[in-house]
Amino acid sequence: MTITFRAVDKPSAELLSNILDIEQEAFGDAALNEYVIVPLMRYGKVYIAVDEDDVPVACAYFMRSMADISVAYLMSVAVLPMFRGQNVGTALLNYALANLKRYGITRVMLTVDPANFNALSVYREKLGFTVVDSVKDEYGPGEDRLVMSKDL
Ligand SMILES: CC(C)(COP(=O)(O)OP(=O)(O)OC[C@H]1O[C@@H](n2cnc3c(N)ncnc32)[C@H](O)[C@@H]1OP(=O)(O)O)[C@@H](O)C(=O)NCCC(=O)NCCS
Secondary structure, X not given: OOOEEEEEOOOOHHHHHHHHHHHHHHHHHHOOOHHHHHHHHHHOEEEEXXXXXXXXXXXXXXXXXXXXXXXXXXXXXXXXXHXXXXXXXXXXXHHHHHHHHOOOOOEEEEXXXXXXXXXXXXXXXXXXXXXXXXXXXXXXXXXXEEEEEEEO
16 A cells, blocks of 8 residues: 655645544544644644545644744644554654755654553654653643654
């Protein structure tokens, strides 16, 4: 199966519906919704991986820092369950990081659940992010996060 990657800046109803499905599959109640995803498409940066029929199988969302315009924050990345473990997430993020450089981004930050071993493997082992901080209760009681960074 050939997977290709691209940035999305104009949401079509069909594309948005597909992306919302990926989010639901990955995060359930904690999924990003259209009121976050559409602004990220228009004012942040959204990347998708699509199959041979141009159907999205993975997506990644970035916002730019207001404090330092050379910094972008990876808000979320998700791959449809049947495509996981096949390098799609890593390849999508590699594509995204290379593309972000064209916008003057020199550092990407993210946070990750310390127990999310698959995501940690992608960020640390495969993409070379390093842990720069550990924040307790970042998203509420018991929602600790590792803060990771990568210079592009
Ligand atoms: C985290 C996630 C984006 C990674 O995408 P992916 O396409 O599975 O990533 P890759 O295939 O490039 O790497 C996955 C790594 O996870 C592990 N893995 C192996 N099989 C796996 C599977 N079936 N599913 C998930 N991870 C698997 C491996 O460590 C693999 O590394 P390896 O290839 O060196 O063995 C994806 O698992 C996902 O969507 N998870 C749910 C949402 C999530 O947690 N997002 C990140 C937090 S915001």
